Amino acid sequence: METDLHKITLDDKMAADNILKSSDRRFCEYTFGNMYCWGVSAGLELCISDGTLIFGYPKTERFYMPVANDTEKTAAAVNKLIGNYKRLTIMSISAQDKSILEQKFNGVFEFSEDTRYFDYIYESEKLRSLSGKKLAAKRNHINAFLSDGEWRIEKITQDNKEQLFTFNRQWCRDLCGHMSGSLRNEMCAAELGIKNFDKLGFCGIMLYKDDTLVAYSYGEPINGDTFCVHVEKADADVRGAYQMINREFARKFCTDFEYINREDDAGDEGLRRAKQSYYPTDKGLKFKAVVKE
DSSP states (O other): OOOOOEEOOGGGHHHHHHHHTTSOOOOGGGSHHHHHHHHHHHTOEEEEETTEEEEEETTTTEEEOOEESSHHHHHHHHHHHHHHOTTOEEEEEOHHHHHHHHHHSTTTEEEEEOGGGOOOEEEHHHHHHOOSGGGHHHHHHHHHHHTSSOEEEEEOOTTTHHHHHHHHHHHHHHHGGGSOHHHHHHHHHHHHHHHTTTTTTOEEEEEEETTEEEEEEEEEESSSSEEEEEEEEEOTTSTTHHHHHHHHHHHHHOTTOSEEEOOOOTTOHHHHHHHHTTOOSBOOOOEEEEEOO
16 A cells, blocks of 8 residues: 655545545544645645545654545555554544454554544434423524524525635634634634635535624535534624524534534533533544554
C-alpha cells in the first residue's frame, strides 16, 4: 500500500466520499466536509490508495483511524503508519476499531478515552418531534418563538451566502472574546464551509424572524443512517432561535436518517450543557491509541 500523503484539497472529495459513505462510522471526523473545513488550516494530509483512506497530521504523527472496506486493509494501513511514525497516535477510534487494533496489534498500543472529542449522537425522530417530558423546555422556547412575530426558513444557496458571512462575523464579534480557542477555530471552519458550500455538497437552512436572519445551520450525511450537523449558530438574544433552527433542520434534512450527530463540544462547558440538554442516545465514545515506547 502506498502512503504518499498530500495536503487535502477539494479535488479529493469524490474519492474520499466513495470510501467514507460506505463505512459504518458515525463520528463527525469521517465526513469530507469536516476533514476539509477543519483540516485546511491545520495542515491535514491524506492518501487514498487501494480502497483505503489514511488521513491525519504527519508533522505531529497524529492520524485518524484509517478507513477501508475490510478489516485486513484497515490493519495494513495501520501497520504502514506504525512503520513510518515512531511516536504514532491514532485518534477517533470507535469501540469496534479498538477491538481490531487490540487483536491485530496485541501490545503495540496504549489506549485511553478521548473524552474532549466525544460526539453527541441523537435519535433523529426525537430531534424532529421534541416529544416527551425531558424536552418540554425546548418546546416552550419554540412556542415563544412562534408566538412573537412572523418567521420563515430558506435553504442556503449561492444567492444568500453573503448574509451568512455577515451574520457569522457579527456572531464572532459578540462572543469570540469569551470563547475558547477551539470555538474561535470553529468560526474559521464555518466560514470555509460557507465559502465552499456547494462544492462540499452541504445542506443547510437560514431562519428568519420578521425578515431578520437569526440563525443558520448546515451539514452532510456521514453514511446511510447518520446525518452530521457541522454548524449551528443563532442569535442568543432571540428566545427560541437555537431550538427552532435545531428542530427545523432535523425536519428538513434528516427524515431519512435514523441518527443525527451534532459533533463534540470542543471542551466548552456551555456547549456541553447545551448538547446534553437534548439527551443524546449515544455519547459517541472515542478512544485514542498511542504506540508504546
